[in-house]
Amino acid sequence: MIDYLAFDCDNHYYEALDAFTRHLDPRLGGRCVQWAEINGRQYHVVGGRVSHAVTNPTFTPIAKAGAMHEYFRGNPDGRNPMEFLMDREPIPAEYRDRDARVARMDEFGLEAIWLFPTLGVLYEELLKHDSFAVTTTFRAFNQWLSEDWGFAYQNKIFAAPYISLADIDWACNELEWALANGARVVVMRPSAVCTPSGYKTPSDPYFDPFWARVNESGITVVVHAGDSGVSSNGYADDGFGASFSTGSWKPSIKSFNIERAAFDFLITLAFEKLFDRFPNVRIASVENGSTFLGELFDKLRSTSKKMPGYFREDPVESFRRNVWINPFWEDDPNEIAELMGANRVIFGSDWPHIEGMPRPLDYVSELKEFNDADRQLILRDNTRELNVLAP
Numbered sequence: 001m002i003d004y005l006a007f008d009c010d011n012h013y014y015e016a017l018d019a020f021t022r023h024l025d026p027r028l029g030g031r032c033v034q035w036a037e038i039n040g041r042q043y044h045v046v047g048g049r050v051s052h053a054v055t056n057p058t059f060t061p062i063a064k065a066g067a068m069h070e071y072f073r074g075n076p077d078g079r080n081p082m083e084f085l086m087d088r089e090p091i092p093a094e095y096r097d098r099d100a101r102v103a104r105m106d107e108f109g110l111e112a113i114w115l116f117p118t119l120g121v122l123y124e125e126l127l128k129h130d131s132f133a134v135t136t137t138f139r140a141f142n143q144w145l146s147e148d149w150g151f152a153y154q155n156k157i158f159a160a161p162y163i164s165l166a167d168i169d170w171a172c173n174e175l176e177w178a179l180a181n182g183a184r185v186v187v188m189r190p191s192a193v194c195t196p197s198g199y200k201t202p203s204d205p206y207f208d209p210f211w212a213r214v215n216e217s218g219i220t221v222v223v224h225a226g227d228s229g230v231s232s233n234g235y236a237d238d239g240f241g242a243s244f245s246t247g248s249w250k251p252s253i254k255s256f257n258i259e260r261a262a263f264d265f266l267i268t269l270a271f272e273k274l275f276d277r278f279p280n281v282r283i284a285s286v287e288n289g290s291t292f293l294g295e296l297f298d299k300l301r302s303t304s305k306k307m308p309g310y311f312r313e314d315p316v317e318s319f320r321r322n323v324w325i326n327p328f329w330e331d332d333p334n335e336i337a338e339l340m341g342a343n344r345v346i347f348g349s350d351w352p353h354i355e356g357m358p359r360p361l362d363y364v365s366e367l368k369e370f371n372d373a374d375r376q377l378i379l380r381d382n383t384r385e386l387n388v389l390a391p
Helices: 081-085 098-108 123-127 131-148 168-180 205-217 253-271 293-306 315-322 333-340 360-367 372-386
Strands: 006-012 033-038 041-046 110-116 157-159 185-188 193-195 198-200 220-224 282-286 323-325
Touching: 006 282, 006 360, 006 372, 041 123, 098 110, 098 157, 110 220, 110 372, 123 131, 131 168, 168 205, 220 253, 253 282, 253 293, 253 315, 293 315, 293 333, 315 323, 323 333, 333 372, 360 372
Parallel strands: 006 110, 110 157, 185 220, 220 282, 282 323
Antiparallel strands: 033 041, 193 198
16 A cells, blocks of 8 residues: 555545526526436436436435446456446535535545536537536536535645637636635536637637646646536437346447547647647546547647647647546556656546446455556656646
8 A cells, every 4th residue: 555645636425416506697597507307317418408417416326436348458257247236325515515525535545636517518519509507507516516515625636617619708707706615626627618709629729718727726627527418429328327137238348438528628629739738727627537638649749740830839739738537447557657657647436426436445455556756646646746836
Protein backbone atom coordinates (compact mmCIF):
# COMPACT_ATOMS: atom_id res chain seq x y z
CA MET A 1 0.00 0.00 0.00
CA ILE A 2 1.01 3.66 0.21
CA ASP A 3 2.00 5.82 3.18
CA TYR A 4 0.11 8.98 2.13
CA LEU A 5 -3.50 9.87 1.41
CA ALA A 6 -4.55 9.74 -2.24
CA PHE A 7 -6.51 12.28 -4.33
CA ASP A 8 -9.24 10.56 -6.33
CA CYS A 9 -10.08 12.54 -9.47
CA ASP A 10 -13.28 10.63 -10.27
CA ASN A 11 -15.92 10.22 -7.58
CA HIS A 12 -19.66 10.53 -8.11
CA TYR A 13 -22.80 11.37 -6.21
CA TYR A 14 -26.23 9.96 -6.91
CA GLU A 15 -28.45 12.99 -7.37
CA ALA A 16 -31.04 13.89 -4.73
CA LEU A 17 -34.64 13.50 -5.86
CA ASP A 18 -34.97 17.27 -6.22
CA ALA A 19 -31.54 17.93 -7.72
CA PHE A 20 -33.00 19.25 -10.98
CA THR A 21 -36.24 20.69 -9.60
CA ARG A 22 -35.47 22.36 -6.26
CA HIS A 23 -34.51 25.64 -7.95
CA LEU A 24 -36.48 25.20 -11.17
CA ASP A 25 -39.65 27.18 -11.80
CA PRO A 26 -42.32 24.42 -11.88
CA ARG A 27 -43.88 26.12 -14.88
CA LEU A 28 -40.73 25.22 -16.83
CA GLY A 29 -40.69 21.55 -15.80
CA GLY A 30 -42.21 20.35 -19.06
CA ARG A 31 -39.48 22.12 -20.99
CA CYS A 32 -36.66 21.14 -18.63
CA VAL A 33 -36.88 18.25 -16.13
CA GLN A 34 -39.80 16.83 -14.15
CA TRP A 35 -40.81 13.56 -12.53
CA ALA A 36 -43.47 11.18 -13.86
CA GLU A 37 -44.84 7.87 -12.62
CA ILE A 38 -45.15 5.24 -15.34
CA ASN A 39 -46.42 1.75 -14.54
CA GLY A 40 -45.70 2.33 -10.88
CA ARG A 41 -42.10 3.49 -11.39
CA GLN A 42 -40.57 6.95 -11.22
CA TYR A 43 -38.78 8.41 -14.24
CA HIS A 44 -37.39 11.77 -15.25
CA VAL A 45 -39.06 13.44 -18.20
CA VAL A 46 -36.38 15.57 -19.86
CA GLY A 47 -37.43 18.07 -22.48
CA GLY A 48 -40.76 16.30 -22.75
CA ARG A 49 -39.23 12.84 -23.28
CA VAL A 50 -39.06 10.03 -20.75
CA SER A 51 -35.42 9.29 -19.98
CA HIS A 52 -34.38 5.66 -19.67
CA ALA A 53 -30.69 6.54 -19.29
CA VAL A 54 -30.65 4.67 -15.98
CA THR A 55 -33.01 1.94 -14.83
CA ASN A 56 -33.98 3.67 -11.60
CA PRO A 57 -33.27 7.41 -11.30
CA THR A 58 -34.39 7.37 -7.65
CA PHE A 59 -31.29 5.20 -7.03
CA THR A 60 -32.79 3.08 -4.31
CA PRO A 61 -32.24 0.21 -4.22
CA ILE A 62 -28.85 0.52 -5.92
CA ALA A 63 -26.24 -2.00 -7.11
CA LYS A 64 -23.12 -2.01 -4.97
CA ALA A 65 -20.02 0.05 -5.75
CA GLY A 66 -17.76 -1.75 -8.20
CA ALA A 67 -20.36 -4.44 -8.87
CA MET A 68 -19.13 -4.86 -12.47
CA HIS A 69 -15.45 -4.87 -11.52
CA GLU A 70 -14.84 -8.51 -12.44
CA TYR A 71 -16.72 -8.07 -15.73
CA PHE A 72 -14.43 -5.23 -16.77
CA ARG A 73 -11.46 -7.23 -15.52
CA GLY A 74 -12.27 -9.63 -18.38
CA ASN A 75 -15.09 -11.66 -16.80
CA PRO A 76 -12.78 -14.56 -15.87
CA ASP A 77 -15.69 -16.72 -14.68
CA GLY A 78 -17.77 -16.16 -17.83
CA ARG A 79 -20.82 -14.83 -15.96
CA ASN A 80 -23.81 -13.19 -17.60
CA PRO A 81 -23.39 -9.43 -16.93
CA MET A 82 -26.83 -9.25 -15.32
CA GLU A 83 -25.60 -11.54 -12.55
CA PHE A 84 -23.23 -8.83 -11.32
CA LEU A 85 -26.14 -6.48 -10.69
CA MET A 86 -28.43 -8.78 -8.74
CA ASP A 87 -27.11 -7.76 -5.30
CA ARG A 88 -28.72 -4.41 -4.46
CA GLU A 89 -29.02 -2.33 -1.30
CA PRO A 90 -30.84 0.75 -0.01
CA ILE A 91 -28.87 3.79 -1.09
CA PRO A 92 -26.02 4.37 1.42
CA ALA A 93 -25.86 7.79 3.09
CA GLU A 94 -22.45 8.62 1.63
CA TYR A 95 -23.86 8.60 -1.89
CA ARG A 96 -25.93 11.70 -1.08
CA ASP A 97 -24.61 13.21 2.14
CA ARG A 98 -21.30 15.05 2.26
CA ASP A 99 -20.50 14.38 5.93
CA ALA A 100 -21.09 10.66 5.44
CA ARG A 101 -18.86 10.83 2.33
CA VAL A 102 -16.05 12.50 4.27
CA ALA A 103 -16.21 9.71 6.84
CA ARG A 104 -16.02 7.08 4.11
CA MET A 105 -13.11 8.92 2.45
CA ASP A 106 -11.20 8.75 5.73
CA GLU A 107 -11.88 5.02 5.85
CA PHE A 108 -10.65 4.63 2.26
CA GLY A 109 -7.43 6.59 2.75
CA LEU A 110 -8.37 9.56 0.54
CA GLU A 111 -7.36 13.12 1.32
CA ALA A 112 -9.66 14.61 -1.32
CA ILE A 113 -11.93 13.86 -4.28
CA TRP A 114 -13.32 15.52 -7.36
CA LEU A 115 -17.04 14.87 -7.42
CA PHE A 116 -19.15 14.57 -10.58
CA PRO A 117 -22.78 13.95 -11.57
CA THR A 118 -24.39 10.65 -12.43
CA LEU A 119 -27.48 11.91 -14.26
CA GLY A 120 -26.18 15.43 -14.82
CA VAL A 121 -23.76 14.36 -17.58
CA LEU A 122 -26.62 12.70 -19.48
CA TYR A 123 -29.27 15.37 -19.84
CA GLU A 124 -27.69 18.05 -22.02
CA GLU A 125 -28.01 15.73 -25.00
CA LEU A 126 -31.75 15.40 -24.45
CA LEU A 127 -32.17 19.19 -24.21
CA LYS A 128 -29.55 20.33 -26.72
CA HIS A 129 -31.97 21.76 -29.31
CA ASP A 130 -33.36 24.17 -26.70
CA SER A 131 -30.50 26.26 -25.32
CA PHE A 132 -32.84 28.01 -22.89
CA ALA A 133 -33.80 24.64 -21.41
CA VAL A 134 -30.12 23.62 -21.17
CA THR A 135 -29.05 26.75 -19.34
CA THR A 136 -32.15 26.93 -17.13
CA THR A 137 -31.83 23.27 -16.12
CA PHE A 138 -28.14 23.48 -15.26
CA ARG A 139 -28.43 26.82 -13.47
CA ALA A 140 -30.93 25.12 -11.15
CA PHE A 141 -28.79 21.98 -10.96
CA ASN A 142 -25.61 23.86 -10.05
CA GLN A 143 -27.44 25.78 -7.33
CA TRP A 144 -28.59 22.46 -5.83
CA LEU A 145 -25.02 21.15 -6.05
CA SER A 146 -23.66 24.17 -4.21
CA GLU A 147 -26.19 23.67 -1.40
CA ASP A 148 -25.94 19.91 -0.95
CA TRP A 149 -22.23 19.30 -1.60
CA GLY A 150 -20.41 22.63 -1.90
CA PHE A 151 -17.46 23.24 -4.20
CA ALA A 152 -14.71 22.83 -1.60
CA TYR A 153 -16.34 21.15 1.38
CA GLN A 154 -13.85 20.82 4.27
CA ASN A 155 -11.17 21.21 1.61
CA LYS A 156 -11.82 17.54 0.85
CA ILE A 157 -14.82 17.32 -1.50
CA PHE A 158 -14.51 19.38 -4.66
CA ALA A 159 -17.78 19.11 -6.55
CA ALA A 160 -17.69 20.38 -10.14
CA PRO A 161 -20.42 22.70 -11.47
CA TYR A 162 -21.68 21.63 -14.89
CA ILE A 163 -20.97 24.02 -17.75
CA SER A 164 -22.57 23.95 -21.19
CA LEU A 165 -21.34 26.16 -24.04
CA ALA A 166 -24.81 26.13 -25.64
CA ASP A 167 -25.12 29.82 -24.74
CA ILE A 168 -21.76 31.60 -24.56
CA ASP A 169 -23.02 34.43 -22.35
CA TRP A 170 -24.54 31.95 -19.91
CA ALA A 171 -21.34 29.87 -19.90
CA CYS A 172 -19.22 32.91 -19.03
CA ASN A 173 -21.63 34.01 -16.31
CA GLU A 174 -21.88 30.50 -14.84
CA LEU A 175 -18.10 30.22 -14.78
CA GLU A 176 -17.87 33.55 -12.92
CA TRP A 177 -20.49 32.32 -10.45
CA ALA A 178 -18.58 29.06 -9.95
CA LEU A 179 -15.32 30.91 -9.33
CA ALA A 180 -17.01 33.31 -6.91
CA ASN A 181 -18.35 30.32 -4.97
CA GLY A 182 -14.99 28.59 -4.63
CA ALA A 183 -15.07 26.02 -7.43
CA ARG A 184 -11.70 24.43 -8.24
CA VAL A 185 -12.94 22.53 -11.29
CA VAL A 186 -15.85 22.71 -13.70
CA VAL A 187 -17.14 19.87 -15.84
CA MET A 188 -18.52 19.55 -19.37
CA ARG A 189 -19.28 16.65 -21.70
CA PRO A 190 -17.00 15.75 -24.66
CA SER A 191 -19.21 16.84 -27.54
CA ALA A 192 -19.63 19.38 -30.26
CA VAL A 193 -21.84 22.22 -29.05
CA CYS A 194 -25.39 22.69 -30.29
CA THR A 195 -26.01 26.45 -30.34
CA PRO A 196 -29.01 28.45 -31.61
CA SER A 197 -27.01 29.08 -34.80
CA GLY A 198 -26.03 25.44 -35.31
CA TYR A 199 -23.27 23.08 -34.21
CA LYS A 200 -19.84 24.46 -33.37
CA THR A 201 -16.69 22.80 -32.11
CA PRO A 202 -15.84 23.52 -28.46
CA SER A 203 -12.66 25.33 -29.55
CA ASP A 204 -14.34 27.49 -32.18
CA PRO A 205 -13.23 31.13 -31.71
CA TYR A 206 -16.90 31.88 -30.99
CA PHE A 207 -16.26 30.42 -27.51
CA ASP A 208 -13.03 32.36 -26.90
CA PRO A 209 -14.62 34.58 -24.21
CA PHE A 210 -15.18 31.45 -22.10
CA TRP A 211 -11.72 30.02 -22.71
CA ALA A 212 -10.15 33.42 -22.07
CA ARG A 213 -11.70 33.46 -18.58
CA VAL A 214 -10.58 29.86 -17.96
CA ASN A 215 -7.07 30.88 -19.07
CA GLU A 216 -7.08 33.93 -16.81
CA SER A 217 -8.50 32.25 -13.72
CA GLY A 218 -6.45 29.06 -13.98
CA ILE A 219 -9.39 26.79 -13.18
CA THR A 220 -9.22 23.22 -14.51
CA VAL A 221 -11.87 22.16 -17.03
CA VAL A 222 -12.78 18.49 -16.67
CA VAL A 223 -14.15 16.79 -19.76
CA HIS A 224 -16.08 13.84 -18.32
CA ALA A 225 -17.77 10.93 -20.06
CA GLY A 226 -21.51 11.25 -20.50
CA ASP A 227 -24.09 11.15 -23.22
CA SER A 228 -22.16 12.90 -25.98
CA GLY A 229 -24.64 12.09 -28.71
CA VAL A 230 -22.23 9.86 -30.61
CA SER A 231 -24.14 8.05 -33.34
CA SER A 232 -23.68 4.35 -34.03
CA ASN A 233 -25.04 5.03 -37.54
CA GLY A 234 -27.44 2.11 -37.42
CA TYR A 235 -24.95 -0.45 -36.11
CA ALA A 236 -26.42 -0.24 -32.58
CA ASP A 237 -29.28 1.33 -30.67
CA ASP A 238 -28.24 4.89 -29.84
CA GLY A 239 -30.31 5.00 -26.65
CA PHE A 240 -27.99 5.76 -23.74
CA GLY A 241 -27.45 3.05 -21.16
CA ALA A 242 -26.35 -0.54 -20.85
CA SER A 243 -27.60 -3.02 -23.44
CA PHE A 244 -27.39 -6.06 -21.15
CA SER A 245 -30.50 -8.23 -21.07
CA THR A 246 -30.65 -11.82 -19.97
CA GLY A 247 -29.95 -14.21 -22.80
CA SER A 248 -29.63 -11.57 -25.53
CA TRP A 249 -26.60 -9.45 -24.61
CA LYS A 250 -23.90 -9.22 -27.27
CA PRO A 251 -20.90 -7.07 -28.18
CA SER A 252 -21.69 -3.74 -29.84
CA ILE A 253 -19.70 -0.85 -31.25
CA LYS A 254 -21.65 1.30 -28.79
CA SER A 255 -19.14 0.21 -26.17
CA PHE A 256 -16.55 2.34 -28.01
CA ASN A 257 -18.62 5.53 -27.95
CA ILE A 258 -17.08 7.02 -24.81
CA GLU A 259 -13.57 6.88 -26.24
CA ARG A 260 -14.73 8.00 -29.69
CA ALA A 261 -16.30 11.10 -28.17
CA ALA A 262 -13.18 11.93 -26.17
CA PHE A 263 -10.89 11.38 -29.18
CA ASP A 264 -12.92 13.78 -31.33
CA PHE A 265 -13.15 16.43 -28.60
CA LEU A 266 -9.48 16.37 -27.60
CA ILE A 267 -7.97 16.20 -31.08
CA THR A 268 -10.18 19.08 -32.19
CA LEU A 269 -8.76 21.27 -29.41
CA ALA A 270 -5.33 20.56 -30.91
CA PHE A 271 -6.41 20.96 -34.55
CA GLU A 272 -7.97 24.34 -33.77
CA LYS A 273 -4.94 25.45 -31.73
CA LEU A 274 -6.85 26.29 -28.56
CA PHE A 275 -3.64 26.00 -26.55
CA ASP A 276 -1.86 28.51 -28.78
CA ARG A 277 -4.55 31.09 -28.06
CA PHE A 278 -4.85 30.16 -24.39
CA PRO A 279 -1.66 28.46 -23.16
CA ASN A 280 -2.83 28.44 -19.52
CA VAL A 281 -5.93 26.30 -20.19
CA ARG A 282 -5.73 22.97 -18.36
CA ILE A 283 -7.95 20.12 -19.58
CA ALA A 284 -8.43 16.93 -17.55
CA SER A 285 -10.02 14.04 -19.43
CA VAL A 286 -11.83 11.93 -16.82
CA GLU A 287 -13.54 8.55 -17.28
CA ASN A 288 -13.02 8.69 -21.05
CA GLY A 289 -10.40 5.96 -21.21
CA SER A 290 -6.99 6.33 -22.78
CA THR A 291 -6.31 3.59 -25.32
CA PHE A 292 -7.10 6.06 -28.12
CA LEU A 293 -4.05 8.20 -27.30
CA GLY A 294 -1.58 6.35 -29.52
CA GLU A 295 -3.78 6.86 -32.57
CA LEU A 296 -4.50 10.47 -31.57
CA PHE A 297 -0.78 11.25 -31.44
CA ASP A 298 -0.21 9.50 -34.78
CA LYS A 299 -2.96 11.64 -36.35
CA LEU A 300 -1.49 14.83 -34.90
CA ARG A 301 1.99 14.01 -36.18
CA SER A 302 0.80 13.01 -39.65
CA THR A 303 -1.37 16.12 -39.92
CA SER A 304 1.55 18.31 -38.89
CA LYS A 305 3.71 16.77 -41.63
CA LYS A 306 1.01 17.15 -44.29
CA MET A 307 0.36 20.79 -43.34
CA PRO A 308 3.81 22.30 -42.73
CA GLY A 309 3.66 25.63 -40.96
CA TYR A 310 0.10 25.19 -39.67
CA PHE A 311 1.14 24.34 -36.11
CA ARG A 312 3.41 26.78 -34.28
CA GLU A 313 4.97 23.87 -32.41
CA ASP A 314 4.75 20.10 -32.28
CA PRO A 315 1.03 19.53 -31.55
CA VAL A 316 1.82 16.42 -29.52
CA GLU A 317 4.02 18.42 -27.17
CA SER A 318 1.35 21.11 -26.87
CA PHE A 319 -1.21 18.40 -26.06
CA ARG A 320 1.04 16.89 -23.41
CA ARG A 321 1.54 20.26 -21.77
CA ASN A 322 -2.14 21.19 -21.49
CA VAL A 323 -4.00 17.87 -21.09
CA TRP A 324 -4.11 15.37 -18.22
CA ILE A 325 -5.50 11.85 -18.71
CA ASN A 326 -7.41 9.63 -16.32
CA PRO A 327 -7.28 6.10 -17.80
CA PHE A 328 -10.01 3.57 -17.28
CA TRP A 329 -8.76 1.46 -14.41
CA GLU A 330 -8.58 -1.54 -16.76
CA ASP A 331 -6.31 0.36 -19.22
CA ASP A 332 -2.55 -0.21 -19.01
CA PRO A 333 -1.22 2.82 -17.08
CA ASN A 334 2.33 2.05 -18.17
CA GLU A 335 1.43 2.64 -21.82
CA ILE A 336 -0.36 5.88 -21.00
CA ALA A 337 2.52 7.18 -18.88
CA GLU A 338 4.89 6.35 -21.72
CA LEU A 339 2.79 8.48 -24.07
CA MET A 340 1.90 11.36 -21.75
CA GLY A 341 4.52 11.25 -19.01
CA ALA A 342 3.72 10.18 -15.45
CA ASN A 343 3.11 13.83 -14.56
CA ARG A 344 0.04 13.90 -16.83
CA VAL A 345 -1.72 10.76 -15.60
CA ILE A 346 -4.33 11.06 -12.84
CA PHE A 347 -5.97 8.38 -10.72
CA GLY A 348 -9.74 8.06 -10.59
CA SER A 349 -11.77 5.17 -9.19
CA ASP A 350 -15.27 6.06 -10.53
CA TRP A 351 -16.55 5.25 -7.03
CA PRO A 352 -19.33 4.33 -6.27
CA HIS A 353 -20.44 3.49 -9.82
CA ILE A 354 -20.88 -0.15 -10.75
CA GLU A 355 -18.10 -0.11 -13.37
CA GLY A 356 -15.56 1.45 -10.98
CA MET A 357 -13.41 0.08 -8.18
CA PRO A 358 -15.09 -1.54 -5.13
CA ARG A 359 -12.71 0.53 -2.98
CA PRO A 360 -10.78 3.40 -4.58
CA LEU A 361 -7.30 2.30 -3.57
CA ASP A 362 -7.81 -1.11 -5.11
CA TYR A 363 -6.18 0.77 -8.00
CA VAL A 364 -2.77 0.86 -6.30
CA SER A 365 -1.99 -2.67 -7.50
CA GLU A 366 -2.32 -1.45 -11.11
CA LEU A 367 0.72 0.80 -10.54
CA LYS A 368 3.12 -1.85 -9.27
CA GLU A 369 5.64 -1.24 -12.09
CA PHE A 370 5.99 2.48 -11.29
CA ASN A 371 8.65 3.84 -8.98
CA ASP A 372 7.50 5.49 -5.76
CA ALA A 373 7.85 9.04 -7.09
CA ASP A 374 5.78 8.42 -10.23
CA ARG A 375 3.19 6.44 -8.30
CA GLN A 376 2.73 9.40 -5.95
CA LEU A 377 2.34 11.76 -8.93
CA ILE A 378 -0.48 9.63 -10.31
CA LEU A 379 -2.22 8.88 -7.01
CA ARG A 380 -2.01 12.34 -5.49
CA ASP A 381 0.27 15.10 -6.68
CA ASN A 382 -0.96 15.60 -10.26
CA THR A 383 -4.57 16.10 -9.20
CA ARG A 384 -3.44 18.24 -6.26
CA GLU A 385 -1.76 20.54 -8.79
CA LEU A 386 -4.85 20.71 -10.98
CA ASN A 387 -7.02 21.46 -7.96
CA VAL A 388 -5.23 24.76 -7.29
CA LEU A 389 -6.24 27.76 -9.38
CA ALA A 390 -3.22 28.73 -11.49
CA PRO A 391 -3.88 32.22 -12.89
